[in-house]
Amino acid sequence: MAKRKETSTNTENRNYITSCDLTYAVCLVGGRWKLLILCKLEKGKLRFGELRNQICNITERMLTLQLRELERDGMVKRTVYAEVPPRVEYELTEISLKLVPIWGLISNWGAEHRETMLQKNTAEAENLIEQQ
Amino acid sequence: MAKRKETSTNTENRNYITSCDLTYAVCLVGGRWKLLILCKLEKGKLRFGELRNQICNITERMLTLQLRELERDGMVKRTVYAEVPPRVEYELTEISLKLVPIWGLISNWGAEHRETMLQKNTAEAENLIEQQ
């Protein structure tokens, strides 16, 4: 998340894999908290503190880091109001808004996958019992 | 990738974030090489060595690890033929096949995002020059 050694194989491989548009796109939202943040912003602008309260397990540090990366990657827009105490609002950008319908599809698939795995694991457990 | 400390905040947070179906789904393909592997398998079955050759920067260890996870998560099916030298084939499963059309959408979005960022960066660079 922080500074990277620019010459590592790790970095080279990152560049290699993101030449694939699909992998590139998924990497943009790959940070642990990013999709959660983006989902919260689907319904409209939110302040830093509102995001923190809605994602109860996130630390301020992680929220800041993820938001900074999302901003750098054009996924959220950050607006600072020159007030004291400070007020900062975050919202989706034009390009990230285009992903919203796709998130719906993926989310449905995720639910289906979870169902499938549950059945699979149940079946395997029953097999184990029978074998005894 | 290997063993995890089961009680870390890190692990707790993993569980928390994957209660969201969208995050859950993206985590399934979140390993560095997973989407690349899945894309190669879109066109049909492939042997271990074929995958290794088609993804030229991957090590055998990483390929093995990613395939094992994909298999555990029901994303690929592994078939071993009892021959010498060994032959192992990998293919997409019913559930991962359902993602293929969505990958197309994401991929297109990724290309568009890349374009957008390129223009944005070019514009910013020009602004910097003007300001001098």
Added chain:
DNA sequence: GCCATTACTTACTTTTTTGTTAGTACCCTA
């Protein structure tokens, strides 16, 4: 002058992921 509020930083530690190198098992062929 002191405290509260908000949105962060900074320095550091822990955990996880990724990469490197050198094996292994198996049987077939030369």
Added chain:
DNA sequence: TAGGGTACTAACAAAAAAGTAAGTAATGGC
């Protein structure tokens, strides 16, 4: 009987990501 091919595995090191704890700045209200 030595070497080749295939699909791995194991031990270790490096890098990156995530988490912890303790600040900071600015100003309005008490």
